[in-house]
Amino acid sequence: MLVHRWTSTCKAISTVDWNEQTKAEEWRAAWAQLCNRALEQYGHNQRIDHRSYERQGIDQIPTVHLGVAASAMEKRGIRTERGDLNREIEVTNQKLRQLKARIAKLQKWLKEEQENTEPPTLADYIQGILSRRAREGKSQVSQSIYNLKDAAKMLNFLQANNIMDMAGLDEKFKSMIGEQFDIQHKLKPIDRRLGTLKKHIEQAEIYFKYKGKKRLTEAEQILFTAAHDYLKGVMNGKTALPVKAWKAEYVQLTAERETLNRRYLALKGEVKEAEQIRRSVYNILRQEQREQQPRRAQDMER
Template identity: 30%
Template structure:
């Protein structure tokens, strides 16, 4: 299953954000903010399914009221750069019945947050567009046994080797700050993701679904796959209306590349596993028949042809002739392939598969690099367009000098400023700055696209060899007891397999030798 959405962020006053506004947005309630003396309201009736506040045992009962809770949070945070709350947005799998979403999110919040002393305010949203999700707001301060907010950090004096305070030249005592809780440690992002992954997979299993989720990145999962690009609401709506977009076309190219690479990779891995197993089976065959030389691949193909004829001994003459002619054509084609590539033994076949893998592997790696860079270029261009569009709003925000008017402007343009800041972060990460040379990026993208098309062609030329090797594997598998032959009507013949006969003969021979030895000792 594709990696579901799971985003963690902090509500920051320094960015004009408000915990009351965040609670109003996800709950659809009309909430009055005592901090800026404004009413916050976002109409979410069409998508709102359920809202709830979960309190730890030591929280004041009054905090079950949303306005009371988040106004209390904002009141205790008196700095202009205070962190107000933690926000988590996560997706529900559509494969799980909707009536189970509530128990899923409550189990998650209780286990990971409320049991640790946090207050969890969550809301389930579902527009019916295939994207059911939940918003969670979490408090950042812990509380004492009376429900009073405790400091986020405390001052701790540094001590010397004698356990005494260290005085600085200024006369002050050397000290440092220590967090009262470790909720902000980065390790918890992984813990929370893994917990939601575990809960989700448990509910999928209970629903009888085969899908499973993994919230790790493709790289961390060891999956050699190129991630697709996030379309965004505008491109997503255009694609839904059947209008092709730049990002949509890129995603389709990435999906095609992933499909081709995965197909070739799986086939080669299957052939390699089969070769390893076949080598072991071949040794049993040699020992049982006590042959001085190993059978050639052509010999095994002839054995396959004979076995097929044996299995059809009770068929009608017409059916025998028809199927024998078909098998003969297939075997001759396989034998011709073996001769053309000088493949005589299992070791030769193993080397051919290894050579095929060595040819395909660098092509796959280069294709992955190309597609990843094309993905980055698409993200840079998308971020640059958002940056250019929203820069006037951001510039107006920066020019405002009075705190109240600045906060009011930030609240009014929250979504635009958030999108602008996200675009800046993307450009700094992928482009090294906000200045973008579109012509150079377009030229690079075009060159990468051409190179990827050539790599696609080269990978596709390997498909005939892969198909031929798969067919040879199928034929030899039948001889080496890897598959059973089926008679018409779906009945499996009761005849013993060749390998089983050989193993029984070997066992009987060994038993006979043991009996002869015992008999000689008795004499």
């Protein structure tokens, strides 16, 4: 005789939808609404928002949840790993706010310039690309800071020099290099003349030192004769030595040389910065061109 055993498993079937994951957004929104009503009722200006910073359009890095244990330790003055992380995030957020304020000033300036009838500049075009990329996605913390600093420096340079396009940027960079070579070209004759004047003055001092001396040692006589012969060749028949004029010219050329050297050193740093900006602009434009190609292909297919 065959005996069949029937087995069955119990399965809970929900008759309501309150526990579904899809309802989480509604519950969070309802909770935020209730909290805000209570805050308003008791005269508080603060409000809460159940949405993430990204969904709210806030360019800020959220802190991590401390938890009961870490929160208690922090209150007792004991530093925790999560507490240190939140402090670093706060410092980073502060830097981001400062840099965003600078960018906002630049954007305001660009908006005012766009109201003019003048054609858009290279800075306008770059600003448009950077703004679009910021809307499309976010970078990591360190990259965000670097990009904001780099963008501010880039836009300041393009605006300060009134650069309209890439040809203007290349021309500006070439002119800075040309100024460097021009300074070097000016320094060479100054250095040669300073060397000559130095020798004139040294030989004149030796000449006057031993000129009135009745008895000279052999070494002194050699120095005096060498100085006399040198100055005779320099003066070319003239008798009065213009030592005072030589010293005045030496002081003047030394000051001019120092001014040129300072400008050269400053320009060296400016050229290095301009080269980095130029490279960044090229990279942005190349990347923009690569991104535009698939879009154009899709438009053609449509």
